[in-house]
Amino acid sequence: MNSPNARPITNDPGDSEARSWLPLHVRGDAQAFGRLMNAYRGFVMTLLWRYGVDPASRDDLFQDVFMKIHQSAASYQPSQALRPWLATITLNTLRNHRRKQYRRSRxxxxxxxxxxxxxxxxxxxxxxxxxxxxxxxxxxxxxxxxxxxxxxxxxxxxxxxxxxxxxxxxxxxxxxxxxxxxxxxxxxxxxxxxxxxxxxxx
Structure with missing residues (x-):
């Protein structure tokens, strides 16, 4: 079984550039948030997959995660490592989801x-x-x-x-x-x- 839309979870060189995207998004750059979603879709989807989220719920949770990222964008500091910050939001979103319904996966x-x-x-x-x-x-x-x-x-x-x-x-x-x-x-x-x-x- 392979994780859908998964990319290797490693610190790729693009992370340094990606740290500027959220501040740009906050300042009104219409394309910055889209670049972030495209670049880290695999990272977030792999997190959800590895936490046992079933395929039927994965896309909805992905949208929820990025809605939370949008809402929290102003709190992000470019000096922060981006992947742990994204992982924190993903995990918190998943915890909220599991308070409502927990489904175990193989x-x-x-x-x-x-x-x-x-x-x-x-x-x-x-x-x-x-x-x-x-x-x-x-x-x-x-x-x-x-x-x-x-x-x-x-x-x-x-x-x-x-x-x-x-x-x-x-x-x-x-x-x-x-x-x-x-x-x-x-x-x-x-x-x-x-x-x-x-x-x-x-």
């Missing part, structure tokens, strides 16, 4: 495919175990969905290239040490769940 299994494969590799799977992959992905999906929201947030953000611990702290508006603590607890919870499953299967 994307979580894809986000943690490395964990899935490591787990299956421990079992030394052969051809006869291929059919078990889907059930394992579903099981991991369930475990991730059971994590507290705060732990799941940082776990998802940590899987994405381009957002450091420092940037995650800015996005979630918590100290960097708190990010590390939540991430450690999330990973520990998954590791313990895997160990319990192994004990039952063995």
């Amino acid at each position: 994307v979580y299994a894809l986000l943690f495919s490395k964990t899935k494969h490591e787990y299956l590799d421990k079992q030394n799977p052969g051809a006869d175990q291929v059919l078990e992959h889907d059930s394992t992905a579903t099981w991991l999906e369930d475990q991730i969905a059971k994590l507290p929201d705060r732990q799941r947030e940082v776990l998802v953000l940590s899987t994405m290239n381009g957002l450091s611990m420092k940037d995650i702290a800015r996005v979630v508006a918590i100290p960097e040490n708190t990010v590390k603590t939540r991430l450690r607890r999330a990973r520990l919870a998954l590791a313990e769940a895997i160990s319990r499953r192994e004990a039952v299967e063995n």
